[in-house]
Every structure is written in structure tokens, then in C-alpha cells.
Amino acid sequence: MSAASQPEQVMKTGKNNVQQMKPRSIHSCNFRYAGRLSNENARTLTALHEKFALSVTTSLELYLGASLHMKLQSLEQMAVVDYISGIAPNSYLVPCALNVMESNILMEIDISLIPPIIDLLLGGAGTASEEPRELTEIDEEIMQSVTALIVSQIERAWRTLNLSLTAGRCIKPNMIQQVFMANEKLVLLMFEMTVGETTAPFKMVLPTSFVGFLLRHLNALQSKKSSSLRPLRSPTLRERILECDIKVAADITQMRVLVKDLIDLKSGTILKMKAPVKRPGRLTVENVEIFEAMLVRNGTRKAAQLSSRSQEPAATKE
DSSP, X not given: OHHHHHHHHHHHHHHHHHHHSOOOOOOOOOGGGTTOOOHXXXXXXXXXXXXXXXXXXXXXXXXXXXXXXXXXXXXXXXXXXXXXXXXXXXXXEEEEEESXXXXXXXXXXXXXXXXXXXXXXXXXXXXXOSSOOOOOHHHXXXXXXXXXXXXXXXXXXXXXXXXXXXXXXXXXXGGGGGTSOTTOEEEEEEEEEEETTEEEEEEEEEEHHHHHHXXXXXXXXXXXXXHHOOOOOOOOHHHHXXXXXXXEEEEOOSOOOOHHHHHTOOTTOOOOOOOXXXXXXXEEETTEEEEEEEEEEETTEEEEEEEEEOOXXXXXXX
């Protein structure tokens, strides 16, 4: 009998425990989308690097002495293998080491942009090459100054991190696996650069780990700025009313005069008001009687001396 009652007791205990537990919210997870940038973070990165594109445009125009245009086209996340498979064979690839973490970023300049840039640096008109060719060591040496200028603009765009970048030598596409880990996710910033009559892509490749580091600092800086701003106190209704203009008059009300006396009025005529001089007048605000008042003089100005408050006017409906 005791053996039969024991399971029943356990069952009751289990039932009580189930009632005390809070219901869990379970959602399906797609690991393919884990670690993706949110829309808000994507907007933050876009706004930051749109300003970077404008800075590069201004700096390169001054340095090359020619018209140049650069603008951000898109932002995309991808795996390292997907990025490597889309690289053109002769692209100009420059890794830059970050001092804030053991990581690198990568600059990719389309090979068609290199000849007009080099031509401008050598005093030419920025003529484009008819056919893409592999860069020589001299070409890479000449391009180092342009790379250094772009790196300085990247540091300026990320100045909130107080970081520095060290540009390396140009590498081949098969060496990218030495720059990024094989299983790492990347954020690809795609720009469009126009030099003379040549328009081609310029790309910045950032590891997702660094992008998270950058976004945390940007969000912390933004929240610090928001907390330091104190909203101005809005004036109360009483304070706003005190700044309003209203019509105030001091006169003798309910006086009667003959119509013929008004018709005969002309300059110099004295109109008899038929009211004793000592009769008090009224101080009215927007035609509402507030006080009894005697008309007096204050220096060279007319004034009203208040005596007693009039009866509260009855509320009227317009």
C-alpha cells in the first residue's frame, strides 16, 4: 500500500513544481544569421563612412590636383571564403594592422584606378590604361603615398577609438588567409571611386570583431552625449500668460450724451459729460470691470488710482 501511494505523492510534488515554474518563451534560431548587423548598427556604420568618403575625396583632390569623387555604395557581411572568391586577379590589396587588437583591415583598390592615379602623381592628365596590367614594384612604391593618405583619413574617421593603423605592403589574393582567420566573418564596405574618366570600386574589408568594438565605442559616446544634454525647462502656463498683451482702460462707464451734442462736435468744443468730478471711474481689462478707479495725474502722464474691487463678472457664453 505504501509502495502504491509513493508514485502518487511524487506525481503531486511534480505537479506543484510545474505550477511554480514560469513558462519559457522558445523561438527557433537560424545560425546562418547569427552575428548579423542590426539595421541601427548598419545605419551607424553607413553614416560614419559616408563622411569618410567625403574626407578622402577632398584630400585626394588636393594631393593629386585633379577632380576626384568617392561615395559609399553598400555595406555587406560575408565569410572570408566568399570574399576571396570575388576578388579580381590584379586587385591592389593593402593590409593595415590595428593597434587596438590583434587584427587587420584590408583596402582593395580596383586595378583600373591605379594607372590614372600614378599618371596624375607623375604630372600627367590622369590617362587611364587601355588594358589592365600587373603592377610593378615602382608602381607600388608610388602608390604608397596615396595609401598613407587614405589610412590617415581612416584614422580620422575612427578618431573616437584613438587608434593607429600601420599599412603593409601590397599582397596577392592568395595571401588574404594570412590576414584574416579562415572562419572569420567580414564586413565589406563598397565605395565607388572616380578618377578622371575612370570609375571603379574601392573596398574596405573589416573583421566583424573589430566592427563590434567600433560600434560599442560609438554607442557609448552617443549615450554619453545624450546624458550630458539637459532639456530646457518649458515655461508654465502662468509664465506664458504673463507675457501676453491685454487691453486696459481707465474711464467713466455708462454715460449718456445727446446725439445732437455729438453731431455738433468740432475742434475746441467742450462736451459736458453731466457727471460729478468726484464720481469714480472704472478700470477695465478687455472691457471687463476690475476696479473702481479715480482718474489722476502722475507727473506728465495720466493715471488711475484704484479704490475697491468690482464684483466678479458673471461667466458669459459667446
